[in-house]
Amino acid sequence: MNEQSTAAMDVALAYHRAWTSHDFDRAMTYIAEDIVCQAPAGRLAGADAFRGFMGPFAQMLTRSNLVAAFGDDEKAVLMYDTDTVPVQDAPGAECLTVAGGKITHMRIIFDRLPFEAARRAASTGEAAGGE
Amino acid sequence: MNEQSTAAMDVALAYHRAWTSHDFDRAMTYIAEDIVCQAPAGRLAGADAFRGFMGPFAQMLTRSNLVAAFGDDEKAVLMYDTDTVPVQDAPGAECLTVAGGKITHMRIIFDRLPFEAARRAASTGEAAGGE
Numbered sequence: 001m002n003e004q005s006t007a008a009m010d011v012a013l014a015y016h017r018a019w020t021s022h023d024f025d026r027a028m029t030y031i032a033e034d035i036v037c038q039a040p041a042g043r044l045a046g047a048d049a050f051r052g053f054m055g056p057f058a059q060m061l062t063r064s065n066l067v068a069a070f071g072d073d074e075k076a077v078l079m080y081d082t083d084t085v086p087v088q089d090a091p092g093a094e095c096l097t098v099a100g101g102k103i104t105h106m107r108i109i110f111d112r113l114p115f116e117a118a119r120r121a122a123s124t125g126e127a128a129g130g131e
Numbered sequence: 132m133n134e135q136s137t138a139a140m141d142v143a144l145a146y147h148r149a150w151t152s153h154d155f156d157r158a159m160t161y162i163a164e165d166i167v168c169q170a171p172a173g174r175l176a177g178a179d180a181f182r183g184f185m186g187p188f189a190q191m192l193t194r195s196n197l198v199a200a201f202g203d204d205e206k207a208v209l210m211y212d213t214d215t216v217p218v219q220d221a222p223g224a225e226c227l228t229v230a231g232g233k234i235t236h237m238r239i240i241f242d243r244l245p246f247e248a249a250r251r252a253a254s255t256g257e258a259a260g261g262e
Contacts, residue, residue: 038222040242067238068208068226070201077199077208079226079238091169093224093240095199095210107198107210109224111171112244 008098009071012078015096015103020064020080024055032102040112050106060084067091074098086118139229140202143209146227146234151195151211155186163233171243181237191215198222205229217249 011030018027028051037044037053044050063083070077079093090110097105142161149158159182168175168184175184194214201208210224221241228236 040244068206070203070208072201075199077201077210077224079208079224079240091238091240093208093210093226095224107222109210109222109240109242111240112242113171113247116244 006071006076007073008076008096009069011098011101011103012071012076012094012096013066013069016066016069016078016080019054019058020061020082022058022061024051024058027054027058030101030103032099032104035102035104035106037106037108039108040110057084060086086122087114090114137202137207138204139207139227140200142229142232142234143202143207143225143227144197144200147197147200147209147211150185150189151192151213153189153192155182155189158185158189161232161234163230163235166234167236169236169238171239171241188215191217202227217253218245221245 015027015030018024018030028047031047031050033047034045035047035050037050039053044053061082061084063081065081067079067081068077069079075095075097077093077095079091081089081091084090092108092110094109095107096103146158146161149155149161159178162178162181164178165176166178166181168181170184175181192213192215194212196212198210198212199208200210205228207227207229208224209227210222212220212222215221223239223241225240226238227234
C-alpha cells in the first residue's frame, strides 16, 4: 500500500479505517453535514443521504484491503478491495475533498453489476422458495 | 484537477492523454508487454489482452476529464470522467504500477451496470427492428 500523510489523507484514512472496522458512527464524524457525494446511482446531498447509502454497504463488509492512498492538502484518492456478504472482490475508489477536517465531497466509483446480479439471484431464490 | 509530477505519474498521465486523445497506438507504447490488468470482468494478462479490452473502450470515448492524479515513484492513481457513445458520465479509476517507464500493472474500476443496460437496450432495439 502506498501512503503519504497529507491533511486530506489523514481525514480520508481515518474515515476509511472507521467504516472498514464496522464503526460507522465514528466514520460519520468525518463527514460534513453538507457533503455532496457523487455515487454510481447519482448525486447524494447531505450527511443523512450519505449515511443511507454508505451505511448499509459498510454493514455488508466482511474484509477490506487498502490498495493505494494518495493526496494533498485538499484532496485524497483511496483505492481499496472489499469482500461483502453478497459479492466477493468488490473494489472501490474514492476521491475525497476535505475542508476543516471533514469530508465535504466524495466521488465514489465501484462496479454495481455484481451487486445487481446478486440481488436478482437472491430475489429469484426467494420467489422459488415461496417465502 | 490535482497533479503532482512523479515518475509513475508522468507515465500514467502520458498513457491517459494518449488514449483520451484517440491515439491508442501511442497509449500502448506505455504498456509493458507482460502487463497484468485487474478489470471488473477479471484478470487480463499481456499487452494483447489489454489492447482487446481497453482499445474498444477508447474508441467509444466522446469526452474525458481528469478528476485527480496522484502518485509516487512506483504507483499512480488516476480518477477521470468520461462520456462514451453508449453511456454518458462513466467515471473510472486506475491504480497503475510503473517500472522502466512502462505500466506493468493496472487495477481499473468502473461501473459496468450502465454499459450492460445500454447493451441490452441496443440488442432489444435490434431485435425489434428486425436487422
